[in-house]
Amino acid sequence: QWTGxxxxxxxxxxxxxxxxxxxxxxxxxxxxxxxxxxxxxxxMAPLKKYFTGEVTPPSRRVTTCQKCIRTPDxxxxxxxARHGTFFEMLGNxxxxxxxxHEAIAWAWEFCTKVLELPEEKLWVTIxxxxxxxxxxxxxxxxxxxxxxxxxxxxxxxxxxxSGPCGPCSEIHFDRGEKYGCGKPSCGPGCDCDRYTExxxxxxxxxxxxxxxxxxxxxxxxxxxxxxxERLACIMQGVDNLFLVDTMQSIMxxxxxxxxxxxGEDEKKDISLRVITDHVRSTTFMIGDGVMPSNEGRGxxxxxxxxxxxxxxxxxxxxxxxxxxxAQTVIQENKDAYPELEEKKAMITRLISVEEESFARxxxxxxxxxxxxxxxxxxxxxxxxxAFLLNDTYGFPLDLTKExxxxxxxxxxxxxxxxxxxxQKDRARAARKNAGADAWAGxxxxxxxxxxxxxxxxxxxxxxxxxx
Ligand code: ATP
Ligand code: MG
Ligand code: MG
Ligand code: MG
Numbered sequence: 001q002w003t004g005x006x007x008x009x010x011x012x013x014x015x016x017x018x019x020x021x022x023x024x025x026x027x028x029x030x031x032x033x034x035x036x037x038x039x040x041x042x043x044m045a046p047l048k049k050y051f052t053g054e055v056t057p058p059s060r061r062v063t064t065c066q067k068c069i070r071t072p073d074x075x076x077x078x079x080x081a082r083h084g085t086f087f088e089m090l091g092n093x094x095x096x097x098x099x100x101h102e103a104i105a106w107a108w109e110f111c112t113k114v115l116e117l118p119e120e121k122l123w124v125t126i127x128x129x130x131x132x133x134x135x136x137x138x139x140x141x142x143x144x145x146x147x148x149x150x151x152x153x154x155x156x157x158x159x160x161x162s163g164p165c166g167p168c169s170e171i172h173f174d175r176g177e178k179y180g181c182g183k184p185s186c187g188p189g190c191d192c193d194r195y196t197e198x199x200x201x202x203x204x205x206x207x208x209x210x211x212x213x214x215x216x217x218x219x220x221x222x223x224x225x226x227x228x229e230r231l232a233c234i235m236q237g238v239d240n241l242f243l244v245d246t247m248q249s250i251m252x253x254x255x256x257x258x259x260x261x262x263g264e265d266e267k268k269d270i271s272l273r274v275i276t277d278h279v280r281s282t283t284f285m286i287g288d289g290v291m292p293s294n295e296g297r298g299x300x301x302x303x304x305x306x307x308x309x310x311x312x313x314x315x316x317x318x319x320x321x322x323x324x325x326a327q328t329v330i331q332e333n334k335d336a337y338p339e340l341e342e343k344k345a346m347i348t349r350l351i352s353v354e355e356e357s358f359a360r361x362x363x364x365x366x367x368x369x370x371x372x373x374x375x376x377x378x379x380x381x382x383x384x385x386a387f388l389l390n391d392t393y394g395f396p397l398d399l400t401k402e403x404x405x406x407x408x409x410x411x412x413x414x415x416x417x418x419x420x421x422x423q424k425d426r427a428r429a430a431r432k433n434a435g436a437d438a439w440a441g442x443x444x445x446x447x448x449x450x451x452x453x454x455x456x457x458x459x460x461x462x463x464x465x466x467x
Pocket of ligand 1: 070073082083084085086087089197198199200225226227228229230
C-alpha cells in the first residue's frame with residue numbers, strides 16, 4: 001500500500017506512543033558532550049547516556065525519528081539503491097524496561113498489521129547463537145524457521161569498544177529477483193539490493209569489559225533503528241531511495257536545471273542521485289550549525305558540497321546551482337524540521353559562497369589533474385600533485401582520489417599527509433611569532449580542537465588561502 005514518507009514517520013511514532021513510549025524530537029546532527037563521534041549516525045547515539053545510566057531518561061520508553069549522517073557510506077551513495085549520507089532513523093528504545101519479547105512482537109506487529117507488508121516477503125536475521133530470539137520468532141510470532149537466517153558478528157552483533165552491547169535481529173524485505181545479484185548464496189545479508197535490511201532491533205544485554213568478557217547486564221536495553229527512506233522505498237515500490245516522494249521533487253529540480261531526464265543514462269542517473277543526496281545532507285548539516293572548514297565536521301560538509309558541485313559539472317551544469325536545490329530540500333522538509341525554514345537565508349548563502357569559491361578554481365584544477373593523469377606512467381598521483389591540487393585549487397584529497405580511481409589510478413597519500421603536516425607546523429610557528437606572548441599558550445591549547453568555527457565570508461571566498 002503506497003504511503004508517503006511523512007505519513008510513515010507519523011505512523012511509526014504514534015504506534016510506539018500507543019505502546020507507552022514518549023515521543024522525543026530529533027537531536028541535532030552535532031553531538032552534544034560527546035567527542036567520540038563527529039556527527040550523529042543513529043537514533044541511539046544522542047541517547048547514549050540513558051543507556052549507560054549516566055543520565056536518567058524522561059521515560060523508560062522513548063521513540064524518535066533521528067536525523068543521521070553516515071559519511072562512511074559516501075562511496076555507496078548513488079550506486080546501491082539503499083544508501084544515503086543523510087537519512088532519518090526511526091527508533092523505539094527501552095532503558096532497562098521491556099526486552100526481547102516486546103521488541104520483537106511490536107516490530108512484527110508494526111510491519112504486518114500497521115504497514116500490512118506481506119509476510120512472505122519478510123525475512124529475519126538473528127545472531128549465530130541467539131536461540132532465545134530464534135524461539136521468540138518461531139514459537140511466539142510464528143515465523144517459519146526457513147525464513148530466519150543466522151549471521152555472524154559483523155552483521156548481527158552490536159559492539160563499540162567496551163560497555164553495553166549485544167546481539168541484534170534484523171528484518172529484511174525481499175524486493176524480488178529483479179534486484180538480486182543472482183549468486184546462489186544470495187540471501188539476507190548479501191550486499192546486493194534484493195533483500196533490503198530495513199529494521200535493526202538491538203538487544204543490549206551484555207556489559208563488555210573490552211577484553212572479551214561479556215557479563216550480562218542487570219537491566220538490559222532495547223535500541224532499534226529503521227531507515228525511514230528505505231521503508232518508504234519499499235512501501236512506494238520504487239527502485240531506490242531517491243525516487244521516494246519527498247526526494248522526487250529535489251531530483252526533478254536538478255533535472256530541470258541540467259536539462260536531463262532521469263532514467264536515460266546510467267552515469268547521469270548516478271550523478272542525479274549523488275547530488276540529491278549531498279544537497280540533502282549539507283542542507284541539514286548547515287541547519288544544525290555546521291560551517292565549512294578544513295577539519296572535522298566542517299570538512300565533511302565541504303567535501304559533500306564539492307562532490308555535489310563536481311557531479312553537477314558531469315551533468316553539464318555550468319553555473320552554481322546547489323543553493324537553488326537546497327531551497328527545494330527546505331520546502332520538502334520544513335514541516336518535520338522547522339529549523340530549516342528558520343535558517344533558510346543562512347543555508348542558501350553559505351552553500352552559494354562555498355560553491356562559487358570552488359567554481360573559480362575547479363576548472364583549472366581539473367585541467368591540471370587531467371594533465372597529471374595523462375602523462376603518468378606509474379599509475380600513482382604523487383603526494384606533491386595531490387597537495388598542490390588541495391592547496392591551490394581546493395580539491396579535497398578524496399576528490400582527487402575519486403577522479404584518479406575513475407582512471408584506475410591511486411594517490412600517494414602518505415606523502416600528501418606529510419606535506420599537509422609540514423604546512424600545519426609552519427602555520428603554527430607563524431601564529432606563535434605573530435601573537436602577543438600572553439596569548440601564545442592559548443593558541444597552543446586550541447591546536448588540538450577541531451576547527452569548526454565560522455571564519456567569515458571573506459575567508460571562504462579565498463579557499464586557496466584556507467586549504
Ligand atoms: P546496511 O547493512 O544496509 O549498510 P546497516 O546494517 O549499516 O545497513 P544499521 O546500522 O543497522 O544499518 O542501521 C539501522 C537502519 O538504518 C538500517 O536497517 C537501515 O534501514 C537504515 N540505514 C543504515 N544506513 C543507511 C544509509 N546509509 N542510508 C539510508 N538508510 C540507512
Ligand atoms: Mg551500513
Ligand atoms: Mg547491515
Ligand atoms: Mg544493520
